[in-house]
Amino acid sequence: DAKTTQPTSMDCAEGRAANLPCNHSTISGNEYVYWYRQIHSQGPQYIIHGLKNNETNEMASLIITEDRKSSTLILPHATLRDTAVYYCISKGNNDMRFGAGTRLTVKP
């Protein structure tokens, strides 16, 4: 499974869009990009995943570059409850390997 790199931490103002970047330059053609988040003392929560097309659901949007070497998770109107560690993972048909993620802090 390809390695991903993310910034260690980010801040975002409440009500603004939070844009979380992820680099996965060694991703292979059959590997999807997944995003999870984890709030303290809870298990990781699935957010969204995609292969090459942009995806949107009720939680977030996922923008994947045309070369698939990077992606951005967008939380359109961040709230204080979106404060969490966000993990970007690229995965084929095997197990899911997590990095250290990005700690997003939403500030009032």
Add this chain to the structure above:
Amino acid sequence: DTGVSQDPRHKITKRGQNVTFRCDPISEHNRLYWYRQTLGQGPEFLTYFQNEAQLEKSRLLSDRFSAERPKGSFSTLEIQRTEQGDSAMYLCASSLTDGNSPLHFGNGTRLTVT
């Protein structure tokens, strides 16, 4: 609640004791995964099952660790002769067999070895 269920939520044990954790996956999910997470780190893969077959084990899974999924439904993770370094959150996840289906995690069992 039809999500992944783990029991117990917390376990405190003395060094050298054995502990066993249980995971009940989402009912229609064939795959079941175990992860370990220490403070400030992302979850680390330990092992996974497809139905009752254990298909992959990480090097992190020492011979003191054993996982079973006897009937392809719930799973247990046992740690024998616990050490202080085993203190961590143990997470279980499940997914459909389709390799691209996302994993759905439980809220974990926090183990403290004193």
